[in-house]
Amino acid sequence: MTTPPTRRPRPSPSAGAAWTTLAGLLAFGLGQASALDIERVGDHYVITVKDLLADPEVYQSELRDRGLDITLRVAPTSAGNARRMFVLHDVDSPALGPARARERPHHHRRRARPVPAARRLRDRGEGPVDYAKKAEIILGRQAMLGEKYAIPPGLAMPGEPLHCVAFVNRSLAEVQELLRERGVRARFISNGQRRAQDSAPSGCYVLDGVMSAHGEPLLLVGSTPNPRLTP
Structure with a gap:
């Protein structure tokens, strides 16, 4: 007696298409995600940090793409010190300059739907479009449990x-x-x-x-x- 060969189940065309589409959407989403939102408002750039836990090189890459010679560091600190921004202008010869922290309107803090902590702690700063010097910016974020304060x-x-x-x-x-x-x-x-x-x-x-x-x-x-x- 001959046993008929066992057929392996094949995914249906619709299932395969669904997986392909999902993979494409995930890849697109990961590839397009940005850590900063850099918006030109009049003669200033308004920079919003969307991802406080991003790799520092991601910040630098996005700032360089806009022609901004800015070093951005996000450092853990206390809840009361979070959102504070420390700015060194023209780091080869530190001096006061025009870049400054910009508080978000209060209504941004009262969202109806919950958002991850890293997203809730967004902060922003602004500086003139024609600012040509080198600047270093340190932005405080609330430390995670057990994390030492850098500020x-x-x-x-x-x-x-x-x-x-x-x-x-x-x-x-x-x-x-x-x-x-x-x-x-x-x-x-x-x-x-x-x-x-x-x-x-x-x-x-x-x-x-x-x-x-x-x-x-x-x-x-x-x-x-x-x-x-x-x-």
Whole structure:
């Protein structure tokens, strides 16, 4: 008895066409996605960062395509420091210049449909079309869970544990107690040290303080107060 050969199922023409179309749409979408929206408004460019987690080279490529000699870095920072923009104009000879941050209208922050966090944190800046110098721009974005801050905010800035508290030149014991009351524990560093320590000598004074990550204060300590520093 001869067994008839087994036929392998073939995809229907319609299924094959659907897969081809889907692959084409995906490829088109990936290829056309941009990290920046660069719009000319009068005599200025308005640059909106659409993807805060894009590869830095993507930013540079899109800026070069518009003839802009701008280095853009997006750096993790605190929620209160996010959306702030730091600009160096003519980086070979830094000076104040015309580029500046531009706040988005409030209605953009009250969208009815949810959007990913990276998209919600869009920010924009503007600068003149005829600006011919080289500029470096650092834009703060809210750090992800566990991510260290590349732009560490001061400990007394809005939203930080010691906001509006005069802590500079106070004893380490006093400042530690203030931080404990707020549910955070500091690490310490002193002049000449390269790495933060979990403890500091008793009797020290706090000379400065920043947030190195969410809930992680970093205190600069010294053996004596610094009379040139004001609380």
